[in-house]
Amino acid sequence: MTEVPPLKMMPVEKKAKGADARLEELGIILPTAAAPIASYVPTVEAGGMLYVSGQIAFKDGHLMTGRLGDDRVLEYGQDAARACGLMVLAQAKAALGSLDRIARVVKLNVFVNSTDRFTDQPSVANGASDLMIDVFGEAGRHARAAVGVAALPRDSVVEVDAVFALGAD
Amino acid sequence: MTEVPPLKMMPVEKKAKGADARLEELGIILPTAAAPIASYVPTVEAGGMLYVSGQIAFKDGHLMTGRLGDDRVLEYGQDAARACGLMVLAQAKAALGSLDRIARVVKLNVFVNSTDRFTDQPSVANGASDLMIDVFGEAGRHARAAVGVAALPRDSVVEVDAVFALGAD
Amino acid sequence: MTEVPPLKMMPVEKKAKGADARLEELGIILPTAAAPIASYVPTVEAGGMLYVSGQIAFKDGHLMTGRLGDDRVLEYGQDAARACGLMVLAQAKAALGSLDRIARVVKLNVFVNSTDRFTDQPSVANGASDLMIDVFGEAGRHARAAVGVAALPRDSVVEVDAVFALGAD
Numbered sequence: 001m002t003e004v005p006p007l008k009m010m011p012v013e014k015k016a017k018g019a020d021a022r023l024e025e026l027g028i029i030l031p032t033a034a035a036p037i038a039s040y041v042p043t044v045e046a047g048g049m050l051y052v053s054g055q056i057a058f059k060d061g062h063l064m065t066g067r068l069g070d071d072r073v074l075e076y077g078q079d080a081a082r083a084c085g086l087m088v089l090a091q092a093k094a095a096l097g098s099l100d101r102i103a104r105v106v107k108l109n110v111f112v113n114s115t116d117r118f119t120d121q122p123s124v125a126n127g128a129s130d131l132m133i134d135v136f137g138e139a140g141r142h143a144r145a146a147v148g149v150a151a152l153p154r155d156s157v158v159e160v161d162a163v164f165a166l167g168a169d
Numbered sequence: 170m171t172e173v174p175p176l177k178m179m180p181v182e183k184k185a186k187g188a189d190a191r192l193e194e195l196g197i198i199l200p201t202a203a204a205p206i207a208s209y210v211p212t213v214e215a216g217g218m219l220y221v222s223g224q225i226a227f228k229d230g231h232l233m234t235g236r237l238g239d240d241r242v243l244e245y246g247q248d249a250a251r252a253c254g255l256m257v258l259a260q261a262k263a264a265l266g267s268l269d270r271i272a273r274v275v276k277l278n279v280f281v282n283s284t285d286r287f288t289d290q291p292s293v294a295n296g297a298s299d300l301m302i303d304v305f306g307e308a309g310r311h312a313r314a315a316v317g318v319a320a321l322p323r324d325s326v327v328e329v330d331a332v333f334a335l336g337a338d
Numbered sequence: 339m340t341e342v343p344p345l346k347m348m349p350v351e352k353k354a355k356g357a358d359a360r361l362e363e364l365g366i367i368l369p370t371a372a373a374p375i376a377s378y379v380p381t382v383e384a385g386g387m388l389y390v391s392g393q394i395a396f397k398d399g400h401l402m403t404g405r406l407g408d409d410r411v412l413e414y415g416q417d418a419a420r421a422c423g424l425m426v427l428a429q430a431k432a433a434l435g436s437l438d439r440i441a442r443v444v445k446l447n448v449f450v451n452s453t454d455r456f457t458d459q460p461s462v463a464n465g466a467s468d469l470m471i472d473v474f475g476e477a478g479r480h481a482r483a484a485v486g487v488a489a490l491p492r493d494s495v496v497e498v499d500a501v502f503a504l505g506a507d
Contacts, residue, residue, distance in 0.1 A: 038460035039467035054483030122207035129208035144209040145223030148320030151486030291376035298377035314392030317489030
């Protein structure tokens with residue numbers, strides 16, 4: 001009798017096919033990859049992984065600012081998290097040439113600008129997580145940490161960084 | 170003369186033997202692996218590592234809530250960090266079948282719900298760190314970051330995520 | 339026609355040569371690698387990477403404390419971030435024997451003790467980022483996340499953790 005791996009484990013080898021095509025299908029146009037606002041680079045490829053720097057919430061060239069539990073409602077936060085996710089993808093595409101090189105979305109860290117009374121960081125973070133699943137399908141299902149922080153760069157309402165596993169090709 | 174590697178470096182090859190057995194010895198019964206409260210998965214295996222999503226502090230099916238420096242004392246925080254650590258192990262075991270596949274605990278990130286006056290995040294985080302050493306022995310010694318955050322999902326008092334290195338088998 | 343990789347991608351194989359020599363050239367004397375203040379280790383080597391635990395801001399044996407937006411100005415924060423970066427390098431050197439084993443600085447996470455009004459975490463974090471570029475040159479250019487947190491261990495004004503890719507030798 002051979003052991004059956006747990007259902008939720010998906011081998012990295014099961015490459016996401018056609019993430020670029022899927023973007024087009026969904027009518028998603030990635031933003032222009034933003035230049036880092038400081039002394040770092042947007043992405044580093046190492047050990048078969050692509051590490052993407054924390055991206056803040058640019059939408060239509062404007063930054064989405066504010067704080068959940070204070071001046072911003074859940075829907076605004078979700079929209080901002082999606083905007084961060086789009087910028088993460090824009091940086092990955094700029095670095096890799098094509099999102100099709102991504103075999104798996106491994107991990108997202110989602111930092112939500114929060115008062116000490118706001119406790120629904122997971123729903124905010126879904127704005128970014130749902131985007132990954134829309135674009136990559138099963139290979140888009142990722143590990144995640146979502147926390148509420150006191151302050152973010154330029155008063156962005158959300159910041160998201162990411163680790164992607166790359167395929168052999 | 171050959172170079173001697175620094176004592177604190179432990180090769181990943183030195184596999185933890187019997188973490189499952191050690192759990193039993195210690196009388197530790199892992200909680201039921203909690204379903205993610207949002208659009209992500211509890212674990213992703215990639216590049217020989219297992220990435221575990223941020224786990225909040227469930228104990229006996231109830232969430233341990235509150236904030237250090239405000240309504241919670243150090244011991245409560247440590248207990249919550251241990252509860253997060255147990256859930257991290259429960260997720261790893263559900264994904265891997267056996268904790269014996271883990272060769273090394275690589276990194277824990279410990280987010281402590283803190284007022285701006287509470288500064289003993291390291292002692293809180295030890296609740297999770299000591300558990301790893303209890304269960305994995307030397308292979309349980311890990312890198313760590315512990316920080317105080319403004320707010321956590323569902324008002325959990327602690328959140329812990331993890332990276333494990335997997336053995337060849 | 340062959341595809342040209344985007345300029346910003348640097349292969350990990352392009353090893354930083356002479357980081358130890360560069361430290362000397364710059365007149366930088368690393369601090370004594372601090373003992374962890376809790377149940378963890380300063381570094382773990384796994385999967386070709388060195389994971390360095392979150393380092394707080396020791397300078398000349400004293401901790402740099404306080405909060406941006408409150409009792410500390412930008413320059414103090416930058417100096418503290420550089421102090422964290424120096425301790426990250428001290429831990430890496432203690433673990434590896436020589437910084438020359440580092441092929442690439444992959445990722446820094448920079449946690450800045452911030453009030454909810456301070457939003458220039460990127461400029462603070464540059465204290466650590468610029469140090470990496472000074473010491474490693476192009477191989478020092480890294481991915482980064484910088485966020486503002488409510489509180490840090492021992493009231494440190496900054497905490498920095500790191501992932502380094504190691505060379506074949």
